[in-house]
Amino acid sequence: MRHAAAAALLLVSGCALTADVEIPTIALVLPQQSFPAASLVVNQCGTGDPNGCVQTDLDYDLGSQIGILGAAHTTSEVRLTDLGIELTAGASNLDGIASAKVEVVAPNGTDAVLVASYARPASASNVQSIAVQGSADTDLSPYLQSGKIHVRLKLTYDAPTPAFTADVRATFYVKVTYDYGHQL
Numbered sequence: 001m002r003h004a005a006a007a008a009l010l011l012v013s014g015c016a017l018t019a020d021v022e023i024p025t026i027a028l029v030l031p032q033q034s035f036p037a038a039s040l041v042v043n044q045c046g047t048g049d050p051n052g053c054v055q056t057d058l059d060y061d062l063g064s065q066i067g068i069l070g071a072a073h074t075t076s077e078v079r080l081t082d083l084g085i086e087l088t089a090g091a092s093n094l095d096g097i098a099s100a101k102v103e104v105v106a107p108n109g110t111d112a113v114l115v116a117s118y119a120r121p122a123s124a125s126n127v128q129s130i131a132v133q134g135s136a137d138t139d140l141s142p143y144l145q146s147g148k149i150h151v152r153l154k155l156t157y158d159a160p161t162p163a164f165t166a167d168v169r170a171t172f173y174v175k176v177t178y179d180y181g182h183q184l
Helices: 002-013
Strands: 018-035 052-061 074-090 097-105 112-119 129-134 148-157 164-179
Touching (some): 018 052, 018 074, 052 164, 074 112, 074 148, 097 129
Antiparallel strands (some): 074 129, 074 164, 112 129
């Protein structure tokens, strides 16, 4: 009876019973990701760019790190803050990569939103890693599927580059709001 009275009082007063869990920085690393060799005549990206382009799809499982993400009676906010590619084997450097685009792919597999990009500085040489600043303005929660964010990484080349292996780190901001008023 006490719970019913409390619920009625909250409904009348317009109060909501929610709890926020905010994680300003959660970094996930996908180690040893393989990237194919790139020549200037191969363009898998459909970008119309005259240079070569290859794309790699990656899945970041935020749900395995944040158990409440996607649970019943929750809403979430997810933002990519940065993404980094660090060469671990294969090519001696990443100098042939002229640009990178990071897209988050919708659960339907066709729609994607550009969330980060990189353009190689003119003075760069012997590049061993690429850091891509994310767009913190884009809420990616509509793109979550079973707690995972599907990322498509498009690399545009202006010089032939042999296959390489790299660790790909993505850093996210996550906020989950749990509505526990439904329990009353």
